[in-house]
Amino acid sequence: MSPEELEQIVEAERERQAQFKHTVKVCVAAGCVSCQSEGVKSALEKEVSRRHGEAECQVKGVGCMGLCAEGPLVAVGDRALYQHVAEGDAPAILDSLEGPSVDRLNCPTDVPFFQKQQKIVLENSGNIDPERIEDYIAAGGYSALMKVLGEMTPMQVIEEITRSGLRGRGGAGYPTGLKWSTVSKAVGERKYVICNADEGDPGAFMDRSVLESDPHRVLEGMLIAAHAIGASEGYIYVRAEYPLAIKRLRTAIKQAERLGLLGSNISGSRLTFHIDLRLGAGAFVCGEETALIASVEGRRGIPRPRPPYPAQEGLFGEPTLINNVETFANVAPIIRNGGAWYAAIGTEKSKGTKVFALAGSIKNTGLVEVPMGTSLRQIVFEIGGGISEGREFKAVQTGGPSGGCLPAQFLDMPVDYENLAKAGSIMGSGGMIVMDDSSCMVDVARFFMDFCMSESCGKCIPCRAGTYHMHAILDKVTKHLASAHDLSQLEELADLLKNTSLCGLGQSAPNPVMSTLRYFAEEYRAHVEEHRCPAGVCKNGPKDGKQ
Amino acid sequence: MRRMGNQPRGLIEALHTVQEIFGYLDLDALRYVAASLRVPLSRAYGVATFYHFFTLKPPGEHTCVVCIGTACYIKGAPLLLDELKQELGVKPGQTTPDGKVSVLGARCLGSCGLAPAVVYDREVAGKVTPQALRRRVMQWKSHVS
Numbered sequence: 172m173s174p175e176e177l178e179q180i181v182e183a184e185r186e187r188q189a190q191f192k193h194t195v196k197v198c199v200a201a202g203c204v205s206c207q208s209e210g211v212k213s214a215l216e217k218e219v220s221r222r223h224g225e226a227e228c229q230v231k232g233v234g235c236m237g238l239c240a241e242g243p244l245v246a247v248g249d250r251a252l253y254q255h256v257a258e259g260d261a262p263a264i265l266d267s268l269e270g271p272s273v274d275r276l277n278c279p280t281d282v283p284f285f286q287k288q289q290k291i292v293l294e295n296s297g298n299i300d301p302e303r304i305e306d307y308i309a310a311g312g313y314s315a316l317m318k319v320l321g322e323m324t325p326m327q328v329i330e331e332i333t334r335s336g337l338r339g340r341g342g343a344g345y346p347t348g349l350k351w352s353t354v355s356k357a358v359g360e361r362k363y364v365i366c367n368a369d370e371g372d373p374g375a376f377m378d379r380s381v382l383e384s385d386p387h388r389v390l391e392g393m394l395i396a397a398h399a400i401g402a403s404e405g406y407i408y409v410r411a412e413y414p415l416a417i418k419r420l421r422t423a424i425k426q427a428e429r430l431g432l433l434g435s436n437i438s439g440s441r442l443t444f445h446i447d448l449r450l451g452a453g454a455f456v457c458g459e460e461t462a463l464i465a466s467v468e469g470r471r472g473i474p475r476p477r478p479p480y481p482a483q484e485g486l487f488g489e490p491t492l493i494n495n496v497e498t499f500a501n502v503a504p505i506i507r508n509g510g511a512w513y514a515a516i517g518t519e520k521s522k523g524t525k526v527f528a529l530a531g532s533i534k535n536t537g538l539v540e541v542p543m544g545t546s547l548r549q550i551v552f553e554i555g556g557g558i559s560e561g562r563e564f565k566a567v568q569t570g571g572p573s574g575g576c577l578p579a580q581f582l583d584m585p586v587d588y589e590n591l592a593k594a595g596s597i598m599g600s601g602g603m604i605v606m607d608d609s610s611c612m613v614d615v616a617r618f619f620m621d622f623c624m625s626e627s628c629g630k631c632i633p634c635r636a637g638t639y640h641m642h643a644i645l646d647k648v649t650k651h652l653a654s655a656h657d658l659s660q661l662e663e664l665a666d667l668l669k670n671t672s673l674c675g676l677g678q679s680a681p682n683p684v685m686s687t688l689r690y691f692a693e694e695y696r697a698h699v700e701e702h703r704c705p706a707g708v709c710k711n712g713p714k715d716g717k718q
Numbered sequence: 719m720r721r722m723g724n725q726p727r728g729l730i731e732a733l734h735t736v737q738e739i740f741g742y743l744d745l746d747a748l749r750y751v752a753a754s755l756r757v758p759l760s761r762a763y764g765v766a767t768f769y770h771f772f773t774l775k776p777p778g779e780h781t782c783v784v785c786i787g788t789a790c791y792i793k794g795a796p797l798l799l800d801e802l803k804q805e806l807g808v809k810p811g812q813t814t815p816d817g818k819v820s821v822l823g824a825r826c827l828g829s830c831g832l833a834p835a836v837v838y839d840r841e842v843a844g845k846v847t848p849q850a851l852r853r854r855v856m857q858w859k860s861h862v863s
Contacts, residue, residue: 239831373787373826452769530830
């Protein structure tokens with residue numbers, strides 16, 4: 172595959188698209204598929220062929236359009252977006268191609284949810300067919316790879332990424348450029364690139380959506396990384412719980428191999444790169460990089476002390492670059508548009524955009540991408556449409572079981588890595604769960620501790636025993652059996668876990684507890700002293716006489 | 719297994735394949751996989767029990783997976799689990815004594831827009847109420863096959 176051949180594919184694909192008078196796009200990402208969007212798609216296809224209009228109208232499966240709560244979503248060109256579409260709506264939708272739109276299905280697109288977003292990672296989601304490489308290429312795909320192979324040395328690529336200020340989107344926010352340069356300088360027989368797609372945070376589905384909507388973008392990012400650090404093999408570690416993402420990735424890898432975009436001497440250069448999938452098997456700790464490496468090697472996913480860092484000694488003892496899906500998804504646009512373009516977006520220390528998965532008690536559940544530095548209020552109330560069913564905002568939880576719960580006083584805080592950390596939470600991978608006044612914060616803290624307890628790998632004692640004890644105390648609190656002494660012990664344990672655990676799981680496990688103790692102390696007190704749960708969630712108290 | 723060159727590193731992949739075909743991993747399967755990949759049985763067993771995705775018990779005729787991710791938890795997944803416990807007398811990870819229904823808990827299906835979500839056999843259902851759940855499960859129970 173040479174740049175000229177790539178250009179030919181672009182031309183051919185554009186011509187193919189141009190012969191259709193109309194394009195009806197149906198979301199075929201998991202959110203909409205679980206509301207039977209595939210049935211809608213085949214109903215539309217049948218209706219099109221019944222009207223003998225295949226040459227005029229194409230029905231295209233596309234990736235996530237963001238507003239998962241209103242699925243299945245169907246877009247007619249740029250003219251209209253329809254929500255809650257059922258199979259029986261197919262004739263009406265096709266009628267609307269030439270006439271006025273179908274009012275009862277209309278989903279308004281002039282609302283903040285669509286207007287206030289800035290899409291880089293998700294630029295192709297909802298536009299291209301994730302199962303056709305030609306569609307991705309026509310949208311500018313793989314041009315960054317060609318540019319890198321034809322015009323840039325590995326050093327220049329790393330400089331460009333460093334200039335962009337991109338930071339790891341997996342949660343910790345380590346500067347990507349720095350990581351790449353460390354691995355490129357490390358000495359080893361061979362080097363590996365691993366894409367971390369083990370999205371374990373409950374409530375986070377950004378990575379899955381990117382993989383399902385635009386898998387080639389991730390492959391291209393990995394290829395560029397391979398060129399930059401001199402790697403020859405890559406792995407994508409993806410959750411077995413995401414069958415659709417796995418299927419699309421497999422298709423994408425085959426297509427890229429067929430076109431010579433993966434394999435030996437790509438585009439006549441010296442780059443030889445193969446990508447293979449590895450399926451996770453449901454272990455949250457495998458998001459930690461050393462545990463992930465152990466899992467790719469076919470062992471139990473147990474972390475080991477660092478250093479040596481994977482950049483020096485990673486997979487099979489060789490230098491290994493591990494980045495998250497969203498990080499890789501940012502690479503191609505940075506190369507295409509330049510690091511300076513990317514660095515102009517966002518805040519001083521956190522550049523670019525971030526994808527958040529909005530869920531919980533919020534009207535517009537779904538996927539949004541906003542520049543770093545957007546305030547929580549904008550995300551939750553403007554873009555997210557506010558709290559559902561007229562209830563009151565109580566807290567927003569970021570970073571999953573490793574993050575914290577932030578109360579209303581932080582709503583105007585600009586969201587970036589530093590601010591979230593200062594407030595006692597973390598960016599995490601981008602899950603954002605909104606809670607209203609019907610949630611009990613002690614119960615939520617117990618829920619997360621239960622998660623950490625069962626996900627702790629058991630290697631180090633602070634985490635293995637600490638999470639167990641913290642959970643036991645929280646359980647006591649929710650049963651109204653705890654004393655003030657228990658609360659102080661809870662704080663002591665939190666401190667212990669944070670400072671002495673081996674890996675990120677244990678170190679951050681106390682975050683939900685500490686943040687709720689700090690911001691919702693009232694609720695703990697009500698449970699302990701007055702034996703009541705203000706939100707009415709924890710009922711099994713001695714007062715109720717149940718148990 | 720052959721695709722991975724019968725290497726120990728292919729252990730997890732091999733177990734995935736076995737579970738996909740047989741539905742669970744029994745001791746014979748573990749022995750066979752361990753021997754072919756030349757890893758100690760203890761390691762195969764260790765890996766199979768470490769990861770939540772693998773199961774050593776045969777699943778029931780039907781499976782009902784209740785998502786207990788954060789979003790579903792907040793939107794009422796605990797009520798669904800209570801309902802199942804009342805109706806079937808089983809907790810997540812257990813199968814009814816007649817082998818009809820297995821109940822599992824999932825750490826987030828990533829369908830948070832549909833919270834609370836339940837997977838009946840392989841089909842995802844969103845915004846599930848305890849009543850809807852009971853109807854569905856009772857159908858399974860009464861269905862003679």
